[in-house]
Amino acid sequence: MSELKQLHDEVAFLLSSFSISFACIFEVYDMLCMCHDAFMKQALSLAEREVDRKGIGKKPSSFCWFVMGSSGRKEPTIWTDQDNGVIFSCFCNEKEECYVYMREYARIGVLFLNEIGYPYCSGYVMATNKRWLKEADDWNEQIDKYVANEHIDDIRYLSMLADMRPIYGEYALANQLKTTLYKKIAATFSLRSRMIDSVRIPFVPIGPFGRVYVERWGEKSGMVDIKQGGYVQLNHMLKWVAVQKQFIDAHSTFERLTCWYDENGCTQQQFERIKEALETFLYFRLRCSLEGTNLVIHHLSKEEKKRLKRALAVAKRVQRDARKWV
Amino acid sequence: MNEVQLSLALDSLWVMLGAILVIGMQVGFALLEAGSTRMKNAGHVAGKQILSFAIASLAFWAAGFAITFGKGNGFIGTEGWFLKEGTETFASLSWANVPLELKFLFQLAFVGVSLAIAWGGFAERAKLSVYFIFGTIFTVAIYPVIGHWVWGGGWLGEMGMQDFAGSTVVHLQGAIAALVATLLLGPRIGKFNKDGTPNYIPGHNQVYTVIGGFVLWVGWFGFNAGSTMGTADGFFGYVALTTNIAAAAGAIASILTAKWLVGKADIPAMVNGVLAALVAITAACAFVEPWAAAVIGAVAGSFTFWTSVYFERKGIDDPIYAFSVHGIAGIVGTISTGFFASPRLVEITGIGKPGLFYGGGTDQLIVQTVGVLGAALYVAIVSFIVLYTLKKTIGLRVTPEQEISGLDISEHGSYGYPEQLDPAYKQTTTVVSSRSS
Numbered sequence: 001m002s003e004l005k006q007l008h009d010e011v012a013f014l015l016s017s018f019s020i021s022f023a024c025i026f027e028v029y030d031m032l033c034m035c036h037d038a039f040m041k042q043a044l045s046l047a048e049r050e051v052d053r054k055g056i057g058k059k060p061s062s063f064c065w066f067v068m069g070s071s072g073r074k075e076p077t078i079w080t081d082q083d084n085g086v087i088f089s090c091f092c093n094e095k096e097e098c099y100v101y102m103r104e105y106a107r108i109g110v111l112f113l114n115e116i117g118y119p120y121c122s123g124y125v126m127a128t129n130k131r132w133l134k135e136a137d138d139w140n141e142q143i144d145k146y147v148a149n150e151h152i153d154d155i156r157y158l159s160m161l162a163d164m165r166p167i168y169g170e171y172a173l174a175n176q177l178k179t180t181l182y183k184k185i186a187a188t189f190s191l192r193s194r195m196i197d198s199v200r201i202p203f204v205p206i207g208p209f210g211r212v213y214v215e216r217w218g219e220k221s222g223m224v225d226i227k228q229g230g231y232v233q234l235n236h237m238l239k240w241v242a243v244q245k246q247f248i249d250a251h252s253t254f255e256r257l258t259c260w261y262d263e264n265g266c267t268q269q270q271f272e273r274i275k276e277a278l279e280t281f282l283y284f285r286l287r288c289s290l291e292g293t294n295l296v297i298h299h300l301s302k303e304e305k306k307r308l309k310r311a312l313a314v315a316k317r318v319q320r321d322a323r324k325w326v
Numbered sequence: 327m328n329e330v331q332l333s334l335a336l337d338s339l340w341v342m343l344g345a346i347l348v349i350g351m352q353v354g355f356a357l358l359e360a361g362s363t364r365m366k367n368a369g370h371v372a373g374k375q376i377l378s379f380a381i382a383s384l385a386f387w388a389a390g391f392a393i394t395f396g397k398g399n400g401f402i403g404t405e406g407w408f409l410k411e412g413t414e415t416f417a418s419l420s421w422a423n424v425p426l427e428l429k430f431l432f433q434l435a436f437v438g439v440s441l442a443i444a445w446g447g448f449a450e451r452a453k454l455s456v457y458f459i460f461g462t463i464f465t466v467a468i469y470p471v472i473g474h475w476v477w478g479g480g481w482l483g484e485m486g487m488q489d490f491a492g493s494t495v496v497h498l499q500g501a502i503a504a505l506v507a508t509l510l511l512g513p514r515i516g517k518f519n520k521d522g523t524p525n526y527i528p529g530h531n532q533v534y535t536v537i538g539g540f541v542l543w544v545g546w547f548g549f550n551a552g553s554t555m556g557t558a559d560g561f562f563g564y565v566a567l568t569t570n571i572a573a574a575a576g577a578i579a580s581i582l583t584a585k586w587l588v589g590k591a592d593i594p595a596m597v598n599g600v601l602a603a604l605v606a607i608t609a610a611c612a613f614v615e616p617w618a619a620a621v622i623g624a625v626a627g628s629f630t631f632w633t634s635v636y637f638e639r640k641g642i643d644d645p646i647y648a649f650s651v652h653g654i655a656g657i658v659g660t661i662s663t664g665f666f667a668s669p670r671l672v673e674i675t676g677i678g679k680p681g682l683f684y685g686g687g688t689d690q691l692i693v694q695t696v697g698v699l700g701a702a703l704y705v706a707i708v709s710f711i712v713l714y715t716l717k718k719t720i721g722l723r724v725t726p727e728q729e730i731s732g733l734d735i736s737e738h739g740s741y742g743y744p745e746q747l748d749p750a751y752k753q754t755t756t757v758v759s760s761r762s763s
Binding site: 203205207208209211213216217218219220221222 | 519521523524525526585586587588589635
């Protein structure tokens, strides 16, 4: 475990010594994601061995550990917290015993991940939460409830699940669940309509004549929240496009955009603009993550400021056109 | 009743009404300032308006009025102590056809406003004793000198400075004193972080702030239109019109500026925008056309929001933005007649020359600029000497413990909001309710 933690730290150190540019940002995230996946897989494998050794409960015939959030979208920054869940399959009469095994596995898995540098999720979106650890049939039942209720929290849970990506175990289980999820959401018009709100509501901090609004007060004074200010709007919009068009295998926001463009969902100009905006947000997100701070607008070069303004303008336009596209 | 008597009666009633409206502005300031500050200081901030006006009333009666309007030289009046009137003692006010007592009452109301503005810079951290001492000195040695220069037959008045109701005499003076105080006092505890970034210290009641702002807007009709001190030609109606147009333009310009600058249509910013516009039009209300009043109001309302943000970023904690609203807008308003004074209105008022935009050249602009600089310099120097001396002797600021517990309890012994803040009150109510049950 300590070696994994050391490797995680080394990746951060190496990345901070690289000269990262806007142009190569997707490749950088791909590499970073591969590293995170490798570390997590190793930790989860060790966790599985540990539970097997303890002999608690009954091991299910198959299970899959999946990640959500930025990791699910293959867009994790260097220090990313845990957003994960588990699905497993077993015989009906063994379900309770399998739950005992899987809960212990989740407990150890989450603990190990924390030990190697993935902090616990403050919102408790982790496999140790019974909401995110279920047997396959229970998962389907739960999704039906979310879809039927359309409560704001249910929509948030569906939104998180839409980013699920298997990283350990039987991938087919998670992929099947994701397919079911996408189909159910796409078939419910009112739900899609509610989901558009997640694109339209967050405030994009750009005003008329390209003025960027920064935090006025507090320790974040003079800073821009890149995540809430533009990145979220783009990834939510493309997530809902992916759900509607059933782009099951497109995990990253850029992959979703590419699939959408390939299906003639957007023009080349729109594709280019959104791609550039995405590059910008991902670049600044990574830079902030490495520097351990938010984006201070006065520290940006003239060219970076221009690029940020263009990206924010795209996010604003995406908000405006979201209903038309999804 | 003959025509002369009727004129005297109407003018007197008008000036009395004006005085009541302007004195009523103290209510506006009490609400505005209390609403814009924290609950733990609300009683103190509101209550000091009464103290302030009481100090001003006595000091202005004893000496301030004589120095402002009494017969003297180009710099100060030297006759008329305790309103003692001799031949030509108050010749500078002879144009107003009302009894001396009313002239005094009306002018006193102006000092009260100027002093209320100054207190903005002291808010939430100054000692009560400072209010007594500085309030008295301001009323007899600061305000009257500038008042004399402009309105009492002094050198600025002789140059033809246009300051109809006191953008400089009343507002800029109070604002400069507020700025000096806020610099000498330093920021409130918790206003700035170690890296210099500002924190938000919201006022405890935005509704009070809005009502206070509106009370001031209404009071301003007494301030500006009342400054005609006569009813015969109905000119007060015109002054009221330009005043109202400027205020309206200031409200709209400030809320749009706030939305544009920080992305939020900030309500306190709009209230301050109205006040800034009113401050600016105070000098110009009798000299400019209605369209110019709208421009002046909009510029003042808009510009002062920007300056309030700017000063905050520069580490100046002006709790209710007194310097931006009254100082910057006071400068804008005073200078504005150098551009916008129309020949028609200059002829009616008989003060100064037309502005640059009416082919009047730069003469009036220079006079206005000299007036602003002269007044600002004098007030800054005297205020600094007085406040610095106080700082080094009795101290300006309450202790950190007193500031944290709030001025209501530390300076006055009771809270403005006991139900929310006083643990003893909660205990009492608990006992009562348990007995009744």
